[in-house]
Amino acid sequence: MSHAIAKPGAEVRLEGIGKRYGAVQAVKPLDLVIEGGTLVTLLGPSGCGKTTLLRMIAGLEQATDGRLFIGGRDVTLLPAGARNVSMVFQSYALFPHMNVLDNVAYGLVSSGMRKRDAHGRAEAALETVGLKGFGGRLPSEMSGGQQQRVAVARALVLEPEVLLFDEPLSNLDARLRRSMREEIRALQQRLGLTVVYVTHDQSEALAVSDRIVVMRNAEIAQAGTPEELYSQPNSVFVATFMGEANRVSGRIEAIIGDRARVALGGLVLDLPARGLPAGPVDIVIRPEAVRVAAPGQDALPARVARATYMGSHAECHFETEVGPVFVVAPRTAARLRPGEEVGLVLDPEGVVLVAP
Structure with a gap:
């Protein structure tokens, strides 16, 4: 039965x-x-x-x-x-x-x-x-x-x-x-x-x-x-509650259709505008959307604060002109030394504009 x-x-x-x-x-x-x-x-x-x-x-x-x-x-x-x-x-x-x-x-x-x-x-x-x-x-x-x-x-x-x-x-x-x-x-x-x-x-x-x-x-x-x-x-609030997120301030300089031209320190990014007007904007950057590279014109200048070996990956903290940035990087990044100058390259997939 x-x-x-x-x-x-x-x-x-x-x-x-x-x-x-x-x-x-x-x-x-x-x-x-x-x-x-x-x-x-x-x-x-x-x-x-x-x-x-x-x-x-x-x-x-x-x-x-x-x-x-x-x-x-x-x-x-x-x-x-x-x-x-x-x-x-x-x-x-x-x-x-x-x-x-x-x-x-x-x-x-x-x-x-x-x-x-x-x-x-x-x-x-x-x-x-x-x-x-x-x-x-x-x-x-x-x-x-x-x-x-x-x-x-x-x-x-x-x-x-x-x-x-x-x-x-x-x-x-x-x-x-x-x-x-x-x-x-x-x-x-x-x-x-x-x-x-x-x-x-x-x-x-x-x-x-x-x-x-x-x-x-x-x-x-x-x-x-x-x-x-x-x-x-x-x-x-939702961004930071749904996982690790860096919150930095930027500025929408122009809206073209549904895209926004955004100034983040010395970088200019092209991102979905999400209905936001030109002016100051909060930018959420996911830690896995940042790649550590040599300093360069398409990268955000950064200085290593600390890098920690976590086995499968490294957790790195950087000081930048737009504030502190936390990055989840390949474990080899654990070899970075405090004070070292690097560039941070952003993957637009993990960068989101939200209302300030």
């Missing part, structure tokens, strides 16, 4: 959703559509509103503004248990006195399902997350990564329309985090789940997401695909 584990994911639609605690606006009213079967990450610093937003989707917080639809159904006023969503918490929240099978089956049994049927579904869920045969163990007999999978199985067994993750990997070490995020992504794609995932780790967000929603000060700063947010940030 086969057990279905998850239905195709449902669309989540937020219309003017907001949350106030007295005079404090935890989430300013916002609109957001999460397409069915996609993984969308809410990314941002502590206190930006991402977890409050997740808890409103879960029904653990009541929205004070707007309406919330899951699969086309208005669930704004429904309690958590009536929403058909499941949440995986940072702490996993497993019952230490129950074995793994009973932990996974708990939600089904408590909602009235016969224990034998619930155990059958729980076995199928454990197999889905790669834990076939682990049902008899106690949580304390399992590693952090295995406990994380049990928490995912417990959420999956309820066949939710939407699966919610709140900082699910923050208790794991770096290597395990990397393999677990790949597992979560593969599972989401295989089952066609709708997943809303909260993290403050941008590499995690880049690795798992179809779309990323960057939040700041209780509102959406920018939403888009990982590639859009990395290569076309609309603010310095």
Whole structure:
């Protein structure tokens, strides 16, 4: 007898959703559509509103503004248990006195399902997350990564329309985090789940997401695909939150069509104008978009501040006329000596204009 584990994911639609605690606006009213079967990450610093937003989707917080639809159904006023969503918490929240099978089956049994049927579904869920045969163990007999999978199985067994993750990997070490995020992504794609995932780790967000929603000060700063947010940030905040970025000041001297002629120190660059007017402009330069060369007319003059050998690459800090510039370079660049004069050649692909 086969057990279905998850239905195709449902669309989540937020219309003017907001949350106030007295005079404090935890989430300013916002609109957001999460397409069915996609993984969308809410990314941002502590206190930006991402977890409050997740808890409103879960029904653990009541929205004070707007309406919330899951699969086309208005669930704004429904309690958590009536929403058909499941949440995986940072702490996993497993019952230490129950074995793994009973932990996974708990939600089904408590909602009235016969224990034998619930155990059958729980076995199928454990197999889905790669834990076939682990049902008899106690949580304390399992590693952090295995406990994380049990928490995912417990959420999956309820066949939710939407699966919610709140900082699910923050208790794991770096290597395990990397393999677990790949597992979560593969599972989401295989089952066609709708997943809303909260993290403050941008590499995690880049690795798992179809779309990323960057939040700041209780509102959406920018939403888009990982590639859009990395290569076309609309603010310095988004640029620096989506990875390492040098922020320097330049000047748009002329706009020709949709291109801008930009003065950066002694260099003149031709870049996408992105709708910005002539005048002062902030320029974001990705560390991997800079090549270290001999001083020359098409290079930004720079002086080595320090160069650090990192195994697979070198991390170099330079002083330039437009400010400090951090560069990720081939490991041979670690031989550069402080005070040495070099030229920095910029790859336009990694240089972006943003409004000051």
